[in-house]
Amino acid sequence: MNVVVCVKQIPDPAQPGALDPSTNTLKREGKLILDESDSYGVEMALQLVDAAGGGEVGLVSMAPNSETSGLRTALAMGAAKAVLVSDPGLQGSDALTTAKVLAKAVERLGGADLVLAGTESTDGYTGTVPEQIAEVLGWPSVTFAKKVSSDGTTLTVERQTEAGYDEVTCPLPAVVSVTAGVVEPRYPSFKGIMAAKSKPVEEVTAADLGVQPVGWAGAGQEIVDVTAAEARQAGEIVEDDGEGHQRVIAFLENLKVI
Amino acid sequence: MALNNIWVFAQSTDGTPTSATLELLTKARGLGGTIGAFHYGADAADVAPQLGAYGAAKVYSVGDLDGALPGAAVAAAMQSVIEGGDAPDLILFPQDYEGRDVAARLSVRLDRTVLTNNTDIAADGDAVTVTTPIFGGNTLVTTKFAGAGPYLALFRPKSFAAEEGGAAAGELVTVPIPELGATGGARVVAEHVEESHGPKLDEADIVVSGGRGLGEAGKYDLIEQLAKLLKAAPGASRAIVDAGWVPYSYQVGQTGKVVKPNVYIAAGISGATQHMVGMKGSKYIVAINKDKEAPIFSIADLGIVGDVHKVLPKLIEALQSR
Numbered sequence: 001m002n003v004v005v006c007v008k009q010i011p012d013p014a015q016p017g018a019l020d021p022s023t024n025t026l027k028r029e030g031k032l033i034l035d036e037s038d039s040y041g042v043e044m045a046l047q048l049v050d051a052a053g054g055g056e057v058g059l060v061s062m063a064p065n066s067e068t069s070g071l072r073t074a075l076a077m078g079a080a081k082a083v084l085v086s087d088p089g090l091q092g093s094d095a096l097t098t099a100k101v102l103a104k105a106v107e108r109l110g111g112a113d114l115v116l117a118g119t120e121s122t123d124g125y126t127g128t129v130p131e132q133i134a135e136v137l138g139w140p141s142v143t144f145a146k147k148v149s150s151d152g153t154t155l156t157v158e159r160q161t162e163a164g165y166d167e168v169t170c171p172l173p174a175v176v177s178v179t180a181g182v183v184e185p186r187y188p189s190f191k192g193i194m195a196a197k198s199k200p201v202e203e204v205t206a207a208d209l210g211v212q213p214v215g216w217a218g219a220g221q222e223i224v225d226v227t228a229a230e231a232r233q234a235g236e237i238v239e240d241d242g243e244g245h246q247r248v249i250a251f252l253e254n255l256k257v258i
Numbered sequence: 259m260a261l262n263n264i265w266v267f268a269q270s271t272d273g274t275p276t277s278a279t280l281e282l283l284t285k286a287r288g289l290g291g292t293i294g295a296f297h298y299g300a301d302a303a304d305v306a307p308q309l310g311a312y313g314a315a316k317v318y319s320v321g322d323l324d325g326a327l328p329g330a331a332v333a334a335a336m337q338s339v340i341e342g343g344d345a346p347d348l349i350l351f352p353q354d355y356e357g358r359d360v361a362a363r364l365s366v367r368l369d370r371t372v373l374t375n376n377t378d379i380a381a382d383g384d385a386v387t388v389t390t391p392i393f394g395g396n397t398l399v400t401t402k403f404a405g406a407g408p409y410l411a412l413f414r415p416k417s418f419a420a421e422e423g424g425a426a427a428g429e430l431v432t433v434p435i436p437e438l439g440a441t442g443g444a445r446v447v448a449e450h451v452e453e454s455h456g457p458k459l460d461e462a463d464i465v466v467s468g469g470r471g472l473g474e475a476g477k478y479d480l481i482e483q484l485a486k487l488l489k490a491a492p493g494a495s496r497a498i499v500d501a502g503w504v505p506y507s508y509q510v511g512q513t514g515k516v517v518k519p520n521v522y523i524a525a526g527i528s529g530a531t532q533h534m535v536g537m538k539g540s541k542y543i544v545a546i547n548k549d550k551e552a553p554i555f556s557i558a559d560l561g562i563v564g565d566v567h568k569v570l571p572k573l574i575e576a577l578q579s580r
């Protein structure tokens with residue numbers, strides 16, 4: 001079974017985010033890393049290929065400045081190859097354009113039996129890209145997967161719901177979005193990191209994939225204003241001296257909720 | 259573009275529209291034009307008049323999906339009505355599982371952008387703009403739709419208050435699901451519902467949430483005891499949901515529930531941006547955290563810098579003895 005994982009490369013979320021004042025888009029300069037949201041998809045893909053007893057894990061990513069750091073992390077985990085779409089013209093692309101680009105990148109990689117993505121990226125969190133990729137490819141999809149298994153022709157998925165989970169079956173090929181925390185992403189081994197350096201990463205542009213228009217021109221949206229939200233009034237912060245609970249009681253009494 | 263015709267993606271359970279559906283209908287009424295709802299489910303006949311009471315003149319429904327996931331089916335049916343001549347200028351979706359899937363599929367079918375994570379919308383002359391909080395709600399971004407409609411927008415639950423009004427016919431129009439080919443292949447074969455008791459997280463007047471600061475799964479019991487004494491709903495940060503301490507249905511935040519209770523008590527929660535977007539709208543916030551630099555204190559009305567293992571048992575004991 002061949003599985004392709006969509007992996008987003010993002011600025012380190014531990015650093016506070018900032019907007020580029022000239023474009024009002026998130027700053028994406030400096031080194032980008034593998035989005036943790038996608039590390040679960042990579043792990044799940046490796047497990048599924050293992051269980052199928054054959055095939056390989058491919059990666060697709062769209063990122064500025066020929067960025068490959070995040071891809072190398074996923075290759076070091078065990079993925080075999082990648083297509084990177086990097087193109088200055090893609091700046092400002094909306095989720096729909098991203099999905100069109102990624103769907104073409106999957107085909108460029110030689111297609112797949114299954115495409116995995118995260119339920120939402122850490123920095124963009126539109127959450128629509130995976131389902132849009134499915135529609136572009138003309139495939140069925142299951143979003144919010146907690147558990148996925150395959151018999152080679154059909155997937156069985158535990159899909160998270162408000163109240164618990166649904167068991168869903170889905171014929172292949174398909175797109176599945178994976179919720180965070182459902183598998184334990186492996187740490188790349190030293191051997192894996194060394195091997196990743198020589199694994200093939202093909203870099204292409206949107207034009208190479210035949211997708212246009214892209215970037216600002218293709219986006220059906222325009223940011224018109226950015227403002228600071230009304231800040232909450234700072235409250236009272238007290239050190240617990242053994243009687244901190246009494247402060248809580250007094251606060252709740254004052255609100256007449258107890 | 260003037261908004262002459264607005265649709266709301268309508269969901270229901272057992273004959274009752276979801277609150278997110280009613281919130282969006284209420285907001286749609288304020289934007290002008292006629293309002294339609296687009297529904298799926300076997301309960302269309304029961305739901306249609308209730309949607310009418312919130313202003314929906316027409317209620318399109320594809321009826322029972324027989325286990326199919328709504329994304330592909332509802333998007334295809336929406337497209338068929340649009341191409342059949344009743345094209346809305348704007349479609350409002352709740353930001354939930356099904357809302358996201360339907361809007362995403364439809365955006366590809368219509369080749370239109372879809373704007374997500376919004377908390378407000380305004381129409382001013384030809385400009386239709388949505389407001390999206392980023393960086394944990396500290397910054398608000400206003401985005402204008404460009405180009406031709408229908409405009410597609412997803413809204414976080416509880417962005418608007420639901421109010422009956424604008425009584426309209428709620429005329430039910432059944433829409434057949436077009437041939438879906440491969441895209442319709444996913445089917446629900448079994449449903450598993452986790453037990454829940456006490457008030458519902460997104461409806462409770464008081465919410466008590468616990469995070470990784472509790473230290474271990476067994477200590478979540480402190481949260482449950484406190485919640486019970488306050489007739490509150492217990493909640494959680496994603497850290498302890500991912501760790502398997504509590505089910506996903508407890509999660510508050512960007513990927514969990516949006517809550518706006520009268521009082522929100524956060525114990526051992528750092529206050530990550532993704533948590534704050536789900537609870538920042540609470541009227542009063544109480545935080546207990548041993549780190550006085552924890553971001554949660556920046557939005558707390560009362561902050562106790564202390565150990566949850568000391569403060570919570572005393573708080574529980576004091577409430578029990580009242």
Ligand SMILES: Cc1cc2nc3c(=O)[nH]c(=O)nc-3n(C[C@H](O)[C@H](O)[C@H](O)COP(=O)(O)OP(=O)(O)OC[C@H]3O[C@@H](n4cnc5c(N)ncnc54)[C@H](O)[C@@H]3O)c2cc1C
Nearest residue numbers: 469470471495496497511512513514526528533548565566
């Ligand atoms: C795409 C995406 C979506 C996300 N969605 C959500 C979401 O919906 N909801 C959500 O909650 N998170 C979400 N997160 C995760 C979020 O970024 C944080 O990782 C998470 O909220 C942290 O949970 P926490 O506060 O329990 O843990 P931590 O951040 O580890 O904080 C634990 C806190 O406990 C305090 N503490 C430790 N010991 C004690 C003690 N004995 N007494 C008192 N205090 C103590 C510490 O000082 C610390 O502040 C999301 C992340 C991403 C990337």
Ligand SMILES: Nc1ncnc2c1ncn2[C@@H]1O[C@H](COP(=O)(O)O)[C@@H](O)[C@H]1O
Nearest residue numbers: 007062117118120121125126127128129
């Ligand atoms: N630029 C990108 N490159 C690769 N994958 C992406 C990209 N953007 C989104 N995705 C995939 O789509 C998922 C959801 O992203 P989003 O729709 O932005 O929340 C991510 O977890 C990725 O798997």
